Amino acid sequence: xxxINTTNTHAELVKNQLESTDATLVxxxxxxxxxxxxxxxxxxxxxxxxxKHRAIREQEIEKIREFFLKRKIxxxxxxxxxxxxxxxxxxxxxxxxxxx
Numbered sequence: 117x118x119x120i121n122t123t124n125t126h127a128e129l130v131k132n133q134l135e136s137t138d139a140t141l142v143x144x145x146x147x148x149x150x151x152x153x154x155x156x157x158x159x160x161x162x163x164x165x166x167x168k169h170r171a172i173r174e175q176e177i178e179k180i181r182e183f184f185l186k187r188k189i190x191x192x193x194x195x196x197x198x199x200x201x202x203x204x205x206x207x208x209x210x211x212x213x214x215x216x
Contacts, residue, residue, distance in 0.1 A: 117179050119145040119152065129153075143188075152180055154188060161189055163210040172208050177201070181210055 123130060126144040133142040133155065141156035149169045155162040163184055165172055185191060195213045202209040 117147055117176060119147050119180070119183055122146045147176070147180065150176065150180075154184055156188075159214055159216065161194070161212040161214070163212070165208040165210075166206055168206060171205065177208055177210075185212075 121143060123142075123144045129144065130142045133139050133153075137155070138157045138159070139155045140158065141154075143154045145152040145154065147165075150165055150167040150172060153162075153164040155164075161184070163180065165177065165180055189212065193214050195215050198213045200211045202211075
């Protein structure tokens with residue numbers, strides 16, 4: 117699975133997220149038919165995975181989670197035991213709290 121940064125093509129989404137939430141960084145990625153939104157805020161990181169065509173497989177969730185944990189998140193600053201994943205039919209939300 118390859119994640120491609122498509123943030124530039126989602127300028128309105130990014131602008132709205134930055135204006136209406138506590139987010140300080142919003143990035144959008146494409147993983148085939150799945151879209152991934154990565155958000156960084158002062159108290160947490162959030163990864164949203166959506167797929168309008170099919171259910172998201174657990175293997176995909178783990179690969180995406182690992183990608184962001186290795187490349188975008190300072191693991192020394194997070195509370196790994198408090199990471200929560202919420203599952204719905206076409207949307208997965210991974211919330212990663214920052215220690216504080």
